[in-house]
Amino acid sequence: MKNKLTFACFLALFGWCACKETPYQHGKIMYTNFCENCHMADGSGLKGIIPPLAKADFLQKNKEAVPCIIRAGMKGEITVGGQTYHTEMVGIPKLTEFEITNIINYIHTSWGNNLPPVKHPDVRTWLKRCEKNTKPF
Amino acid sequence: MRYLAYIFLIIGIAQGCQSFDNRTLPILGNREAVNGDTVYHTIPDFAFLNQDSQLVTNETFAGKAYVADFFFIACPTICPKTTKQMLRIHDHFKNEGRLLLLAHTVAPKYDTVAALKKYAYNLGVESNKWHFVTGDQAAIYAIADDYFSIAMEDPEAPGGYDHSGRLLLVDKNRHIRSFCDGTDPKDVDRFIVDIETLLNEK
Secondary structure, X not given: OHHHHHHHHHHHXXXXXXXXXXXXXXXXXXXXXXXXXXXXXXXXXEOOOEOOOOOOHHHHHOHHHXXXXXXXXXXXXXXXXXXXXXXXXXXXXXXXXXXXXXXXXXXXXXOOOOOOOOOHHHHHHHHHHHHHOOOOO | OHHHHHHHHHHHHHHHHHHHHOOOXXXXXXXXXXXXXXXXXXXXXXXXXXXXXXXXXXXHHOXXXXXXXXXXXXXXXXXXXXXXXXXXXXXXXXXXXXXXXXXXXXXXXXXXXXXXXXXXXXHOOOOOOEEEEEXXXXXXXXXHHHOOOOEEEOOOOHHHEEEOOEEEEEOOOOOEEEEEEOOXXXXXXXXXXXXXXXXXXX
Protein backbone atom coordinates (compact mmCIF):
# COMPACT_ATOMS: atom_id res chain seq x y z
CA MET A 1 0.00 0.00 0.00
CA LYS A 2 2.72 2.37 1.09
CA ASN A 3 4.76 1.47 -1.99
CA LYS A 4 1.87 2.24 -4.26
CA LEU A 5 1.40 5.60 -2.62
CA THR A 6 5.10 6.48 -3.07
CA PHE A 7 4.86 5.40 -6.67
CA ALA A 8 1.84 7.61 -7.28
CA CYS A 9 3.65 10.55 -5.73
CA PHE A 10 6.61 9.98 -8.01
CA LEU A 11 4.35 9.77 -10.99
CA ALA A 12 2.65 13.04 -10.07
CA LEU A 13 6.02 14.71 -9.53
CA PHE A 14 7.27 13.40 -12.84
CA GLY A 15 4.20 14.68 -14.66
CA TRP A 16 4.58 18.07 -13.04
CA CYS A 17 8.27 18.29 -14.04
CA ALA A 18 7.56 17.15 -17.59
CA CYS A 19 4.88 19.82 -18.04
CA LYS A 20 7.14 22.54 -16.73
CA GLU A 21 9.68 21.85 -19.49
CA THR A 22 9.53 23.73 -22.81
CA PRO A 23 6.37 22.63 -24.54
CA TYR A 24 8.19 21.57 -27.73
CA GLN A 25 10.83 19.35 -26.20
CA HIS A 26 10.92 17.02 -29.20
CA GLY A 27 11.22 19.96 -31.59
CA LYS A 28 14.07 21.32 -29.49
CA ILE A 29 16.02 18.08 -29.71
CA MET A 30 15.45 17.88 -33.47
CA TYR A 31 16.53 21.51 -33.81
CA THR A 32 19.74 20.79 -31.90
CA ASN A 33 20.50 17.83 -34.14
CA PHE A 34 19.60 19.28 -37.52
CA CYS A 35 19.64 23.07 -37.45
CA GLU A 36 21.78 24.34 -34.58
CA ASN A 37 25.13 23.98 -36.35
CA CYS A 38 24.13 26.66 -38.82
CA HIS A 39 21.38 28.71 -37.21
CA MET A 40 23.00 28.55 -33.72
CA ALA A 41 21.58 27.54 -30.34
CA ASP A 42 20.09 31.01 -29.88
CA GLY A 43 18.71 31.23 -33.43
CA SER A 44 21.02 34.12 -34.28
CA GLY A 45 22.59 32.66 -37.45
CA LEU A 46 25.94 33.92 -38.77
CA LYS A 47 26.25 37.50 -39.94
CA GLY A 48 25.95 37.81 -43.71
CA ILE A 49 26.16 34.03 -44.25
CA ILE A 50 23.32 32.29 -42.41
CA PRO A 51 20.06 34.13 -41.66
CA PRO A 52 18.68 34.24 -38.11
CA LEU A 53 15.54 32.43 -37.01
CA ALA A 54 15.20 34.50 -33.85
CA LYS A 55 12.78 37.38 -34.42
CA ALA A 56 13.04 36.81 -38.15
CA ASP A 57 10.49 38.69 -40.24
CA PHE A 58 10.97 36.07 -42.95
CA LEU A 59 9.37 33.39 -40.77
CA GLN A 60 6.36 35.56 -40.14
CA LYS A 61 5.80 36.45 -43.78
CA ASN A 62 6.55 33.06 -45.33
CA LYS A 63 4.94 30.68 -42.86
CA GLU A 64 3.76 28.31 -45.55
CA ALA A 65 7.16 28.06 -47.26
CA VAL A 66 9.12 27.05 -44.16
CA PRO A 67 8.29 23.31 -44.22
CA CYS A 68 9.50 23.22 -47.84
CA ILE A 69 12.71 25.02 -46.95
CA ILE A 70 13.41 22.44 -44.27
CA ARG A 71 12.69 19.51 -46.58
CA ALA A 72 14.01 20.79 -49.94
CA GLY A 73 16.43 23.55 -48.96
CA MET A 74 16.76 26.94 -50.63
CA LYS A 75 19.36 28.82 -52.63
CA GLY A 76 17.95 32.10 -53.92
CA GLU A 77 18.81 35.48 -52.49
CA ILE A 78 16.65 36.42 -49.51
CA THR A 79 16.39 39.34 -47.15
CA VAL A 80 15.98 38.70 -43.44
CA GLY A 81 15.89 41.59 -41.00
CA GLY A 82 17.15 44.03 -43.64
CA GLN A 83 20.24 41.96 -44.47
CA THR A 84 20.52 39.97 -47.69
CA TYR A 85 21.72 36.36 -47.73
CA HIS A 86 22.78 34.25 -50.65
CA THR A 87 24.16 30.94 -49.41
CA GLU A 88 22.62 27.60 -50.27
CA MET A 89 20.85 25.68 -47.51
CA VAL A 90 20.75 21.98 -48.33
CA GLY A 91 17.38 20.40 -47.52
CA ILE A 92 16.92 17.61 -45.01
CA PRO A 93 14.56 15.19 -46.83
CA LYS A 94 14.61 12.52 -44.13
CA LEU A 95 12.62 14.62 -41.64
CA THR A 96 8.99 13.52 -41.36
CA GLU A 97 5.97 15.85 -41.42
CA PHE A 98 5.60 15.28 -37.70
CA GLU A 99 9.22 16.19 -37.00
CA ILE A 100 9.06 19.29 -39.21
CA THR A 101 5.92 20.43 -37.36
CA ASN A 102 7.63 20.06 -33.99
CA ILE A 103 10.76 21.91 -35.14
CA ILE A 104 8.71 24.83 -36.49
CA ASN A 105 6.72 25.05 -33.27
CA TYR A 106 9.90 25.07 -31.22
CA ILE A 107 11.23 27.93 -33.38
CA HIS A 108 7.92 29.79 -33.21
CA THR A 109 8.06 29.86 -29.40
CA SER A 110 11.80 30.42 -28.79
CA TRP A 111 14.30 33.30 -28.53
CA GLY A 112 11.65 35.99 -28.30
CA ASN A 113 9.60 34.62 -31.19
CA ASN A 114 5.93 34.72 -30.43
CA LEU A 115 4.28 33.13 -33.46
CA PRO A 116 1.19 30.91 -33.32
CA PRO A 117 1.78 27.16 -33.52
CA VAL A 118 1.34 25.37 -36.85
CA LYS A 119 -0.79 22.24 -37.17
CA HIS A 120 0.28 18.94 -38.59
CA PRO A 121 -2.42 18.81 -41.35
CA ASP A 122 -1.46 22.32 -42.53
CA VAL A 123 2.20 21.36 -42.70
CA ARG A 124 1.19 18.36 -44.78
CA THR A 125 -0.75 20.58 -47.22
CA TRP A 126 2.10 23.06 -47.54
CA LEU A 127 4.58 20.24 -48.16
CA LYS A 128 2.31 18.79 -50.89
CA ARG A 129 2.26 22.18 -52.59
CA CYS A 130 6.05 22.38 -52.50
CA GLU A 131 6.44 18.94 -54.07
CA LYS A 132 4.67 20.33 -57.12
CA ASN A 133 6.79 23.43 -57.68
CA THR A 134 9.88 21.67 -56.29
CA LYS A 135 11.55 24.63 -54.56
CA PRO A 136 9.78 27.66 -53.14
CA PHE A 137 12.74 29.97 -53.80
CA MET B 1 51.29 36.32 17.20
CA ARG B 2 47.85 36.85 15.70
CA TYR B 3 48.96 40.10 14.10
CA LEU B 4 51.91 38.36 12.54
CA ALA B 5 49.57 35.88 10.92
CA TYR B 6 47.43 38.69 9.50
CA ILE B 7 50.47 40.45 8.13
CA PHE B 8 51.60 37.28 6.40
CA LEU B 9 48.13 36.81 5.02
CA ILE B 10 48.12 40.32 3.54
CA ILE B 11 51.59 39.89 2.07
CA GLY B 12 50.49 36.57 0.66
CA ILE B 13 47.44 38.09 -1.03
CA ALA B 14 49.46 41.01 -2.41
CA GLN B 15 52.04 38.56 -3.72
CA GLY B 16 49.33 36.44 -5.28
CA CYS B 17 47.81 39.43 -7.05
CA GLN B 18 51.13 40.55 -8.32
CA SER B 19 51.98 37.21 -9.86
CA PHE B 20 48.54 37.23 -11.45
CA ASP B 21 49.21 40.59 -13.08
CA ASN B 22 52.48 39.37 -14.54
CA ARG B 23 50.96 36.09 -15.63
CA THR B 24 52.50 34.70 -18.80
CA LEU B 25 51.12 31.99 -21.03
CA PRO B 26 53.10 28.77 -21.43
CA ILE B 27 54.68 27.82 -24.76
CA LEU B 28 52.79 24.76 -25.94
CA GLY B 29 53.88 21.68 -27.84
CA ASN B 30 56.92 19.43 -27.86
CA ARG B 31 60.23 20.87 -26.83
CA GLU B 32 63.74 19.60 -27.39
CA ALA B 33 67.04 20.36 -25.74
CA VAL B 34 69.69 21.32 -28.30
CA ASN B 35 73.15 22.07 -26.91
CA GLY B 36 71.63 22.95 -23.57
CA ASP B 37 69.07 25.34 -25.11
CA THR B 38 65.38 24.55 -25.19
CA VAL B 39 63.90 24.54 -28.68
CA TYR B 40 60.13 25.06 -28.68
CA HIS B 41 57.53 23.89 -31.14
CA THR B 42 57.46 26.52 -33.90
CA ILE B 43 55.08 27.16 -36.82
CA PRO B 44 57.13 26.37 -39.97
CA ASP B 45 57.36 28.56 -43.08
CA PHE B 46 54.20 28.77 -45.15
CA ALA B 47 52.88 30.59 -48.21
CA PHE B 48 49.18 30.77 -49.09
CA LEU B 49 46.89 33.10 -51.03
CA ASN B 50 44.28 35.21 -49.26
CA GLN B 51 40.87 36.48 -50.38
CA ASP B 52 42.52 39.40 -52.19
CA SER B 53 44.99 37.13 -54.04
CA GLN B 54 47.80 38.44 -51.86
CA LEU B 55 50.56 36.12 -50.75
CA VAL B 56 50.30 35.41 -47.03
CA THR B 57 53.44 34.13 -45.29
CA ASN B 58 54.96 34.19 -41.81
CA GLU B 59 56.18 37.68 -42.73
CA THR B 60 52.56 38.85 -42.91
CA PHE B 61 52.44 38.29 -39.14
CA ALA B 62 55.89 39.68 -38.31
CA GLY B 63 55.87 41.30 -34.87
CA LYS B 64 52.20 40.35 -34.33
CA ALA B 65 50.15 37.66 -32.69
CA TYR B 66 47.42 35.84 -34.60
CA VAL B 67 44.53 33.44 -34.12
CA ALA B 68 44.42 30.55 -36.60
CA ASP B 69 41.71 28.03 -37.48
CA PHE B 70 40.60 25.57 -40.17
CA PHE B 71 37.21 25.57 -41.90
CA PHE B 72 35.44 25.31 -45.27
CA ILE B 73 32.62 27.32 -46.74
CA ALA B 74 30.08 24.57 -47.50
CA CYS B 75 30.64 22.95 -44.09
CA PRO B 76 27.34 21.66 -42.69
CA THR B 77 28.74 20.87 -39.22
CA ILE B 78 30.87 22.93 -36.81
CA CYS B 79 32.31 25.67 -39.08
CA PRO B 80 29.53 28.25 -38.79
CA LYS B 81 29.95 28.03 -35.01
CA THR B 82 33.73 28.41 -35.07
CA THR B 83 33.51 31.22 -37.63
CA LYS B 84 30.99 32.95 -35.38
CA GLN B 85 33.48 32.79 -32.50
CA MET B 86 36.30 34.00 -34.79
CA LEU B 87 34.04 36.93 -35.65
CA ARG B 88 33.59 37.62 -31.93
CA ILE B 89 37.37 37.73 -31.49
CA HIS B 90 37.64 39.89 -34.61
CA ASP B 91 35.15 42.40 -33.23
CA HIS B 92 36.67 42.34 -29.74
CA PHE B 93 40.17 43.16 -31.07
CA LYS B 94 39.05 45.29 -33.99
CA ASN B 95 41.22 48.24 -33.02
CA GLU B 96 44.11 46.17 -31.68
CA GLY B 97 46.77 46.38 -34.41
CA ARG B 98 48.90 43.66 -32.82
CA LEU B 99 46.40 40.87 -33.42
CA LEU B 100 45.37 39.33 -36.77
CA LEU B 101 43.23 36.35 -37.76
CA LEU B 102 44.07 33.54 -40.18
CA ALA B 103 41.44 31.06 -41.42
CA HIS B 104 42.64 28.17 -43.62
CA THR B 105 40.19 26.38 -45.89
CA VAL B 106 40.49 22.59 -45.82
CA ALA B 107 38.64 22.41 -49.16
CA PRO B 108 40.85 24.42 -51.56
CA LYS B 109 39.23 22.64 -54.51
CA TYR B 110 36.00 24.55 -53.87
CA ASP B 111 37.12 27.45 -51.74
CA THR B 112 38.90 29.49 -54.37
CA VAL B 113 40.16 33.03 -53.89
CA ALA B 114 36.89 34.32 -55.39
CA ALA B 115 34.76 32.17 -53.08
CA LEU B 116 36.74 33.27 -50.03
CA LYS B 117 36.42 36.88 -51.10
CA LYS B 118 32.65 36.62 -51.24
CA TYR B 119 32.59 34.87 -47.87
CA ALA B 120 34.74 37.55 -46.20
CA TYR B 121 32.71 40.28 -47.85
CA ASN B 122 29.45 38.80 -46.55
CA LEU B 123 30.91 38.60 -43.07
CA GLY B 124 31.89 42.24 -43.43
CA VAL B 125 35.60 41.78 -42.66
CA GLU B 126 38.78 43.05 -44.34
CA SER B 127 41.88 41.18 -45.44
CA ASN B 128 44.22 43.47 -43.52
CA LYS B 129 42.71 42.04 -40.31
CA TRP B 130 41.40 38.59 -41.16
CA HIS B 131 43.07 36.48 -43.85
CA PHE B 132 41.07 33.65 -45.42
CA VAL B 133 43.66 31.53 -47.19
CA THR B 134 43.68 28.79 -49.77
CA GLY B 135 46.55 26.97 -51.44
CA ASP B 136 48.06 23.56 -52.02
CA GLN B 137 45.86 21.03 -50.21
CA ALA B 138 48.81 18.90 -49.01
CA ALA B 139 50.55 22.01 -47.64
CA ILE B 140 47.40 23.05 -45.75
CA TYR B 141 46.89 19.56 -44.30
CA ALA B 142 50.55 19.39 -43.29
CA ILE B 143 50.52 22.71 -41.48
CA ALA B 144 47.27 21.77 -39.69
CA ASP B 145 49.41 19.27 -37.80
CA ASP B 146 51.68 22.05 -36.59
CA TYR B 147 48.60 23.90 -35.32
CA PHE B 148 47.50 20.77 -33.33
CA SER B 149 44.57 20.53 -35.73
CA ILE B 150 43.04 17.93 -37.98
CA ALA B 151 42.35 18.59 -41.67
CA MET B 152 41.59 15.87 -44.18
CA GLU B 153 39.41 14.90 -47.11
CA ASP B 154 36.95 12.21 -46.09
CA PRO B 155 34.05 11.21 -48.35
CA GLU B 156 32.31 9.72 -45.28
CA ALA B 157 32.32 13.01 -43.36
CA PRO B 158 29.42 15.46 -43.73
CA GLY B 159 30.34 17.84 -46.56
CA GLY B 160 33.29 15.62 -47.58
CA TYR B 161 35.92 17.00 -45.19
CA ASP B 162 36.95 16.29 -41.65
CA HIS B 163 38.57 18.86 -39.41
CA SER B 164 38.80 20.05 -35.83
CA GLY B 165 37.26 23.27 -34.56
CA ARG B 166 40.18 24.56 -32.53
CA LEU B 167 41.23 28.19 -32.44
CA LEU B 168 44.96 28.67 -31.82
CA LEU B 169 46.88 31.64 -30.51
CA VAL B 170 50.32 32.11 -32.08
CA ASP B 171 52.78 34.70 -30.75
CA LYS B 172 55.24 36.85 -32.69
CA ASN B 173 57.92 34.15 -32.28
CA ARG B 174 55.67 31.61 -34.05
CA HIS B 175 54.98 29.71 -30.82
CA ILE B 176 51.51 28.44 -29.90
CA ARG B 177 50.54 29.96 -26.55
CA SER B 178 46.91 28.97 -26.09
CA PHE B 179 44.00 27.27 -27.81
CA CYS B 180 40.29 26.68 -27.32
CA ASP B 181 37.33 24.76 -28.66
CA GLY B 182 35.85 27.14 -31.25
CA THR B 183 32.37 25.65 -30.85
CA ASP B 184 32.17 26.47 -27.13
CA PRO B 185 31.52 30.18 -26.42
CA LYS B 186 32.56 29.76 -22.74
CA ASP B 187 35.93 28.31 -23.70
CA VAL B 188 36.35 31.21 -26.13
CA ASP B 189 35.71 33.67 -23.24
CA ARG B 190 38.74 32.19 -21.49
CA PHE B 191 40.70 32.29 -24.76
CA ILE B 192 40.01 36.01 -25.21
CA VAL B 193 41.45 36.62 -21.72
CA ASP B 194 44.53 34.62 -22.80
CA ILE B 195 44.91 36.80 -25.90
CA GLU B 196 44.81 39.90 -23.71
CA THR B 197 47.39 38.35 -21.39
CA LEU B 198 49.68 37.66 -24.34
CA LEU B 199 49.31 41.19 -25.69
CA ASN B 200 50.17 42.56 -22.23
CA GLU B 201 53.38 40.52 -21.98
CA LYS B 202 56.50 42.57 -22.13
